[in-house]
Amino acid sequence: MTEKFVLEMRGETSTISNFEELFDFRYNLSSLKILNLSELTELRVIWSAPIQVDYFENLYQLIVQDYRRLRYTFSPTIARNLPQLSRLGIYNCEELEQLIEKDQTPSQHHLQPICFPNLKQITIKRCENLKCLFPITLADGGLQKLEELTLSGVFKLEQVFEGDEGYVSKVEEKVIHLPQLGFLELDGIPNPVSFSPVGYHFVFQSLCSLEVTYCPNITTRFSVDSEKSVHARTQASQSVDEVNGETTFPIGSNMVWYKN
Known part of the structure; x- marks a missing residue:
């Protein structure tokens, strides 16, 4: 061929x-x-x-x-x-293994952060050695128009958004909004995986469809609040703390949720 x-x-x-x-x-x-x-x-x-x-x-x-x-x-x-x-x-x-090559240039040599200001749809399937999607710094303001995210058959994925837990306060969560995200699918990830490092709290206020299937070792807890916003918090352990006013999905179970 x-x-x-x-x-x-x-x-x-x-x-x-x-x-x-x-x-x-x-x-x-x-x-x-x-x-x-x-x-x-x-x-x-x-x-x-x-x-x-x-x-x-x-x-x-x-x-x-x-x-x-x-x-x-x-x-x-x-x-x-x-x-x-x-x-x-x-x-x-x-x-x-990664979408963006690790930057070997000293940080002071590039002041422009990586940003995809108009990226609306990401689909990655059957890339079995992928370790992460993007750095956590990109999620914080660099994907404001993202509407659809599908990750399927990425067996060795460790984090959707990769980052260092040491940069987050031990007392207060770092909240990141993906304001336009309407569809999120994570499927077929058997290894331990998280949406983000511990200490980060993602909010998806526009999410209409959440599908997390065949990810038995996921360490991120998903919940829905009274305003129908979806939250994703990564746990340091498998323990689940109740959050006032939120409906929480069991960690590691198949989750299929659609906004009414």
């Missing part, structure tokens, strides 16, 4: 026979809107060449599938320069 990917520029679709051609000057990549990458089975890195970050300023859909050896999806530089990205789908990338 020929390895290829398809890109769309201003409504026109092109098929490229090998990855290097993507950076050929024949293509006006500043107009690129849709990038579908599939069956490049031996490729380890997508953004492997020095490129201008404004090449992808209009990209709104990225689909990656059947990349057997891919280790990460974005370099930190690319992740900081995708202002229009709206849909992200990753499927069957068995060696993928």
Whole structure:
């Protein structure tokens, strides 16, 4: 089978026979809107060449599938320069461990935080070695338009949002809102997994559908308050403390909840 990917520029679709051609000057990549990458089975890195970050300023859909050896999806530089990205789908990338490569640059060298201001839909399925989705710092203000999040068959996932518990007060929770999130699905994660580190409290005030299935070792407690907002708090242990005015789902059980 020929390895290829398809890109769309201003409504026109092109098929490229090998990855290097993507950076050929024949293509006006500043107009690129849709990038579908599939069956490049031996490729380890997508953004492997020095490129201008404004090449992808209009990209709104990225689909990656059947990349057997891919280790990460974005370099930190690319992740900081995708202002229009709206849909992200990753499927069957068995060696993928993280979406954003660990930044090796000293923090004082980049003042711009990673942010996806228009990202609405994230779907990741059958990426069995994925360890986390995004750093917790990205969740805190960097995903304000996220509407749908689906993680399925990510067997080794440890945290949806990864972070250091040492940065959170031992007395007061760190509250993070995902104000537009309407659909959340976590499915088929057998290992110990949490939505966030201990000490973080996520609030989903717009959530209409919550499905947490076949995640027997999850350490995050989900609850619904009187205003029908959903809360996610990660427990230091399997003990469950009651929260006044909230209906709490048993940790580790299958949860299927729809807002009436």
